[in-house]
Amino acid sequence: PEMFVCEAISTPAVTGLFRPTLLLPHEGYDLNDLRYILRHELCHLKRRDMLLKLVLLAANALHWFNPVVYLMLRQADEDIELACDSAATDGLDRAERAAYSRTLLAAVQSHVRALPATTCFGGTVERLKRRITNVLGAQKKRGLGVVALVLALTLLLAMSATVFAADDTGRINNNKF
Numbered sequence: 365p366e367m368f369v370c371e372a373i374s375t376p377a378v379t380g381l382f383r384p385t386l387l388l389p390h391e392g393y394d395l396n397d398l399r400y401i402l403r404h405e406l407c408h409l410k411r412r413d414m415l416l417k418l419v420l421l422a423a424n425a426l427h428w429f430n431p432v433v434y435l436m437l438r439q440a441d442e443d444i445e446l447a448c449d450s451a452a453t454d455g456l457d458r459a460e461r462a463a464y465s466r467t468l469l470a471a472v473q474s475h476v477r478a479l480p481a482t483t484c485f486g487g488t489v490e491r492l493k494r495r496i497t498n499v500l501g502a503q504k505k506r507g508l509g510v511v512a513l514v515l516a517l518t519l520l521l522a523m524s525a526t527v528f529a530a531d532d533t534g535r536i537n538n539n540k541f
Contacts, residue, residue: 365409375471376401381414400467403452411451413444442491446498453499465496 365384369391377387386405393401408414420440427433449468453461469492 376405378405378408378414381418384409384414396463397467397470400452400464401471403464404448407448407451408444411448413448416440416444442494445491445495449495449499458500461499461501465499468492468495468499 365378365380365386367386367388369389370387371389373387373389375389378384379387386402388401420437424433424437449464453464456464
C-alpha cells in the first residue's frame, strides 16, 4: 500500500478499501517500531479487515437505535485487533513480543480513539492490557475454558430437561410441555 505521513492522526492506521493507504502520524519511528507497525497493518490488509469493518459500520448505520449493536462493534473491533496482534507476532520469540508490546504502548500513550473507517494500531488503555496479555501469551487457554463451561452447562440443561420430561415408565412425555 501507499504510505503517507498524516499529522491529523495520532496512531498508525490503514484506510481505504480498494486502494489501501497506510497513514503514519510522524516520521520519527525507529526501525524496529516501524517493523512491528508494518507487520501489524499488513496483517489487517491480508485478512481484509477493512471489508469487515465496512460491514460492521453498515450494521451500525442500519441499527443505530440498538445498544447491542454498539456492544457488538466494540467487541468485534477488539477481536479484530487481537487476531491481528496474534498473526503479527506469530513466529516471534518472547523478546520480540515484548518489543512489539512496547510499540503498542507507545502508540496508546497519546490517548487514541479508534477512527471508524480505519484499522488503528493503538486503542484504549483497557484494550491495550488485553492486547499485551494476548501478545505475551498469558491468556491463550481462557477461550478453551469458556467453551468447556458453555458446553458443560448446555449438556446439564439438556439432561435436566429430559429428566423432568420423562414420566414414570421412563419414556419421554410430550404432553408435559
